[in-house]
Amino acid sequence: MAVMYQQIAGDLRRKIEGGDMPPGSRLPTEIELMEKYAASRNTVRDAIKVLTNRGLVETRPGQGTYVLKSREPFVSILTGDPHATKGEGPVQYEQVRAGGGVPTVSGTRVEIQILTGIKAEALRVDEGSQVVSRHQQRFIDGTPWSLQTSFYPMRLVAEQNASRLIQATDITEGVMAYLANDLGIKQVGYRDSVAVRAPEEAEAAFFEIPSDGRVSVFEIFRVAFDENGDRLRLTVTVLPADRNRLQINVGQVP
Amino acid sequence: MAVMYQQIAGDLRRKIEGGDMPPGSRLPTEIELMEKYAASRNTVRDAIKVLTNRGLVETRPGQGTYVLKSREPFVSILTGDPHATKGEGPVQYEQVRAGGGVPTVSGTRVEIQILTGIKAEALRVDEGSQVVSRHQQRFIDGTPWSLQTSFYPMRLVAEQNASRLIQATDITEGVMAYLANDLGIKQVGYRDSVAVRAPEEAEAAFFEIPSDGRVSVFEIFRVAFDENGDRLRLTVTVLPADRNRLQINVGQVP
């Protein structure tokens, strides 16, 4: 019923998932598989393509095809004290892997940008408005973990004198702490919206994942609200979906 | 620099994303693309494969290759009152699309199952323990939305007489309400863990998505806790990532 390349793919898949070919092991070469299944090389390659698309194997030119090892995922916590002001910049995510792991952050890149589309809509500013953008790269134990960009409406700088926002220096006590302590602007809640999409070129390069969309990324929009229900900032966080899990705690959890 | 099929893919992609080929429109046939780019049919097909893998187009045998339309995503809310007892069964997700949309639920399939692996670990029962499994299919406006299975430790039935759990009838007032009102067992919090993976065969068939892993699914593990910090149930929800967004509200949000 199934055609030949699917049969070959199914057979290899069973051998991988059944433990006959453990993670890290090398598959037979395409030539060997041709002989084993009495198929042409292109047919064998079609079968292997099924496995790579499902994230089971990886082909390395000049070396062979290898069974992928599943790595221990990072855990990012999306819930926290909405009034919290501590933390290093617009930190949203905590890393709770059992083995530990040290998060590090790149220097903050600060820009004035034009905000359009759904981002402008999320921050409730006019299409094409100027905003302050603060961008960071985040790593855990040296491996790329997340890309994070926060957008602040210009009124915070223009009308409420949040001048440190537009300086290209880290705000070590945290932006929310700065706004609360120096300006009396307090975050009382936030809303996250989580989607999954294919990575952009730059994201694939940073995370060291294939740029063809086989591995997708989480895209998290976090909108923060102040006491008046006004939107304080929009933070967009991107993390590769193959090495991250999101955790949400509600109520009383041990 | 880039090889030919990548150049063709890039050219087509720019035309799609630039609006030259709007969603729903048909691409030139493979023969026409062969002539246009002076490439062989296999090379043209390789280029199209890049686009299908990125979720930009869809090929239909006998018809042609079409630019996909992005559908309005469903929004599922992961946060709610941890003490809430109302609701139809193990409901976790609310649908908040602007245009409305009527959620419907299949009848509940109840089974006694053996729980193993990470599911047993999540519910903190011994590997290979028997549990009660209650499974539902959920739709919105008739389109498949989510698959949901809840697992309850057998002690609820054996020691605490939650006999209705093992009856194959819907518990219309909600399982949590039943446990609270009849047995005095109260949920005080829960923890969600969100991952993304390729769909299984049955899931792809139910959601009507390709079974080759191009479209991935959210897999949400929800563990519910009672006042003693014991685990009341594990609910596993699967929903296709191409038509769903997850929303998390923390603190005071308008």
Add this chain to the structure above:
DNA sequence: GGGTATTTGTCCGTATGTATT
């Protein structure tokens, strides 16, 4: 460093099958 063997990647041409109109 250089050369060679191995292995996967790209590209071509052709033939036939299957789904749709």
Add this chain to the structure above:
DNA sequence: AAATACATACGGACAAATACC
């Protein structure tokens, strides 16, 4: 039934990456 369009499968040739001597 016929035409159209994509899917599968074969064969071959050369390129590019890697490993090894």
